[in-house]
Amino acid sequence: MKSTQALRQLSIKFFCSAAVVALFVPVAASRSFAQFNIKTEMVPMRDGVRLATDVYFPESEKKMKRPTVLVRTPYGRVRMGAMLAPFFTSKNFIWIIQDTRGRNASEGVSSSFLDDADDGLDTLNWVTAQPWSNGKIGTAGVSAMGITQFTLAKNPPDSLVCQHVMAAPASLYHTAAYQGGALKRYLIFGWLLDNKFPLHTLQMMVSNTEYNGVWERIDLTPDYGRVNYTIMHMAGWYDMFLQGNLDAYVGIRKNGGPAARDTQLLVIGPWTHMGFLGLGGAKQGDLVYPVNSVYDIFKLPEWFQECLLGRDKGYLRGPKVRYYVMGDVDDPAAPGNEWRTADNWPVHDNAVPYYFHSDGSLSASLPGDAQAARSFVDDPANPVPSIGGANLMLPAGPRDQSPIEGRDDVLVFSTPVLSEPLEITGRIKAVVHFTTDVVDTDIAVRLTDVYPDGRSMLITDGFLRASSRESDRYRVPLKPGQTYQVEVDLWSTSIIINKGHKLRAVVSGSSFPRFDVNMHNGRLIDIRPEPLEEAAKSFRKYASTPQLPDDYKIANTTIHLSKDKPSHLLLPVPAR
Template sequence: MRRKLIVALIAAALLITVLAVSLAQQAPKPECQTVMVPMRDGVRLAAAVYLPPGVSGPVGAVLTRTPYGKGGFTGDAAAVNRAGYAFVAQDMRGRYASEGEDTLFLTDAGGELQDGYDTIEWIAAQDWCNGNVGTRGGSAMGITQYMALCSAPPHLRCAHVSVAAPSIYHYAGYYGGVFRQAMVTGWLTGHRFRPENLQLVLDNPSYNDMWRIVDLSNYADRVTVPVIHRGGWFDCFGGGTVYAYRLLQEHGGDGARGNQFLIMGPTTHGRSNVEALAFPNEDKPPFTAEADFYHWNLRGADVDTNALPRVYYYVMGAVGEDGAPGNVWRTAADWPPAYNATRLYLGADGTAATTVPAQGALSYEYDPRNPVPTVGGANLLLARGSMDQRRAEERSDVLIFNTPVLAGPVEITGPLSAVLYVSSDCPDTDFTVKLTDVYPDGRSMLIADGIRRARYRNSFETPEFMEPGEVCRVEVDVWNTSIILNAGHRLRVAVSSSNAPRFSANPNTGGPDDSGDQKRVANNTIHLGGEHASHVLLPVVEGDL
């Protein structure tokens, strides 16, 4: 597995290099000046400053903060300079030419040290800047933007965030209280962060004061700027993208509330695996105002943006079926669009239906030494995208529930979740939920999936262990999607207790995941029908399940 992670990291690095070279060949290399920018604690962070040639007087500036080396942004600098703005790329604290120690974004947000704030205010004070600063970037460079928003720099005017996590705990380090093993371990070790960073994540499995500092939800009312939030249904931070949009659209301060933009495609964090479905025009949203976004906010252009749709989203459809509905981009005034909240109940006979079934239960053994393997999905370093799940579904520790064959198309667009009534003979275990589109030829193509640790069923702050045989309610967040299931297809729900190595395998003991040989086989039960009617909650826009 370590070898696969290294290969994936090398491939990603090669792709970034190719893209950077391609961008650099399209424009003359801009002139750069390296400056050491002082932070409030005296530590200096290295920044590459690119000023637009031939422009007199102060101009607006665009900032990117990165852990990958500020020298890789000459293409971005050239594009921003051509638009008439200064561009600044900065190495994060403790990375490359910057001083200090790298600390998992903890010095970038709302804590005592606020490197994003200090950098933005330093830029605004330079004689070549007109006092208006915007930010841009994706992935880690998007996370630094969300963290900067936490500290509300007075001269920040806008942000363009792609594929990023607004909460390091909920959308990066953990999902449903479960450690995102492959992504976090692979990223931190592959990019040679200090080993203490990984240990810091592992030592803090519950949501606590450390995580609150790097969680935008605790600072939403401070944010006063418009933000473009861009993500994908299969992106490893996709749930966070939608969450950040809704958070600031509904609870942001003046200037932010009602002034957010969301773009969601059927995309992953990079290129999908070759086995994954490829959706037509997946990277061509009808949002054409990206360049104008900075003009409005950094030049003070008098533009009425009220007529612009706030949401641009891709509705997936059957791939390879002529005339299948979907596979199109749409716009909406907000997210989610109107839908009918529909409960799909799981039955002991393996059915999934909108009527409550007879009371029953299904059980399986979950062995952490032999977890269900990860097959595609919202990954960073593992194979990603909508992949066929049959190799996982054929296992005895995976419960399968199918709808009848659909008589007509059914559109599902909006937030997804599941409510499971569960019991176990162990004090702690995990529960996973997958939704798949079952094609007439039998392929079971992933739509979305999620996980929840039983000890965090009521609170991510205070763990509560299960009593043997106790029936507990566990809610699983399955993030969001938009898809039209074609006639002749089925919707499938798969329930289990592991998805490794995407998520660490719960040892079922109540102890830490890395507990060595201290593991137990869990006898887990899903209760169905009656007063314990486990179900999936679906946002049905049109059609009947």
């Protein structure tokens, strides 16, 4: 048996989905399961393209009609399917795993999710036409295999009874590709090129810089009303798709069909994407959480037993939301590091302003100075590096930001040492008043938990390309010298900052290579004229090196901190 470390390394290739699978192996080997039989089908789509599909049958009672659990994956069906089949066939399901279009043994050309709504529908219709199907289907998967589920949900057939979606967003544009209007450079280049998707998929991503009809094809948001079944949503506080996960839960509860609104469930843990569910251990980033942060993966088949077989496992009659409140990992007596339940998300709507002050302090007191401000110089040739956060192929999770906090192009605002714990649970926004001397610039805001030893551990962060401040469908240039007020979305968290700690906000004009560098010249993306084939040869070097055009500009940006223009955080602090 391979070591857990070797399996974790192997999991990187499979983009977390196989991280779950690979880390299953030592656990699965210790349990006995029913045997199964397998049949490979080439399932025809409406355009004649055939998709490689493995069907796993329980060995006993072969002629019995059964419900189906389906996974559609771009990462290769064979190894993943065989590893997970025992968990489902032993619970009386038919387990199906399919290579998506153009991937591995499937025919056609991959379009990176653009065909998955139609292909998913055609696959479900094929399943229900088989003599072994009882007409009930559930879908499952993490990351890309969660995205294929949400695209299917845009036009679901009646046979789709439930879904189990982990670490996946409803809208790829807003969460995965252009968060805050800025290209998530390392994620897009890294994932597409490392997984050897056709170059036209990368060209599609970087050429459709505004939200348009292309992105609408893979966005569930406008079609929440078509969802009329139960979904188990699972998200991680440090996951790169976190907010898109939460938005899907909130949107379907509010706008879904009548059978969906009260049957959406949500679980949020202290997990990164590659550390999802804690299956590789309780360490996330540079912090080690208690063992209670690790999710029991054997609950996954139980979910389908309830929604497909009608066996009461306590999910639908239990609390709608289960979330992990993070806390000080060094102090066993500190509050937090516990699971809580709620009837809905968000759990409250209380937003408390914490203001940035010119002396570097952060407090609930409104500034009194009429002219207070602080400035920084933003040089595209020397961007502020990304350290941790909601990443995939870059180091992820809670990591110490102190190496960047002493830079001249970074502004730091800290509370005094807390005399009592401070809980933050919900979505965080930063309202920033700024002036700059270029036609476009970026605002990056990081929120950190400062430990007594000086470590400034990242909680969450947000990013905004200023030209997208008015709309995601078009860009509006800045007028140099004019003051603007913008809102930066730092997404969501749940954490208790312990007494003896500080809360800190870190403001800059870049976070590279997580986000593309703004060249301040009015163009959204600057890619060297060499063909993208050059990027494919060494994507890590390409993705982590700014491509400086001849006309790039250095921005001089001022953040206003006055009574009339008070830049501040809006923190979801529960009312006492």
